[in-house]
Amino acid sequence: MARGKKIYEGKAKTLYEGPEPGTLIQYFKDDATAFNAEKKAVVDGKGVLNNRLSEFFMEGLNSIGVPNHFIKRLNMREQLIRQCEIVPLEVIVRNFAAGSMSKRLGIEEGTRLPRPIIEFSYKDDDLGDPLVPEEYIIAFGWASQQDMDDIVALALRVNDFMAGVMYGVGIKLIDFKIEIGRVWEGDFMRLIVADEISPDSCRLWDIESGQKLDKDVFRRDLGNLTDAYTEVARRLGVLPTNGPAAANSVIN
């Protein structure tokens, strides 16, 4: 499928105009960044794995009626998605303490939280995506109270789905981040899950060993990131036929 004009280049993905109005092509790069792009590397095969994994999770969400931007995968690195207007928030759901929550509150990583906790960061790289209370979001007009109620409901459904799927393959879903987009159907606005769901945006720990199978492997220099993501893909049965390395050499 012919790609249109490049319309946005992010840290891990590039968006191109799609074949029909209201569609985009999302291209998954091999670039890995952490700490607001202070740490960078190219990780061979990461884009191929995240394209497949995001497809798997978004299709699963679609099948249980959680609306999202995914239309279809086009090839090893690209998927066709619905164009939407991204709400400028990172929606983070935590089941166990880790990362910035552990640091901020001094709670040991891996401590089970009394219930899933949702938090919001304002999407702004220059500011380092600061954590913001719901009151700011509504007062500054980034989302309405009704939007926030819908976003919380969506986030909890994604959490239940992801936690269940991961549990089934021996992985604990510690936390994750999603982004939400607006689409218009006539005069009616709907909120849908957008961006990607992959080990770049989740914390995934092996239930037995506690081994990290997510981007913390890169952030904290814990080993080979492709091996970690390949393990997640293998357990879920979504590995490309000849493995990410083979796929990569065909694509590039």
Ligand code: C5P
């Ligand atoms: O760093 P922190 O503990 O706040 O991250 C919570 C979750 O959100 C982690 O799964 C992390 O991978 C994800 N996240 C993300 N993109 C960001 C910030 C956090 O995917 N910019």
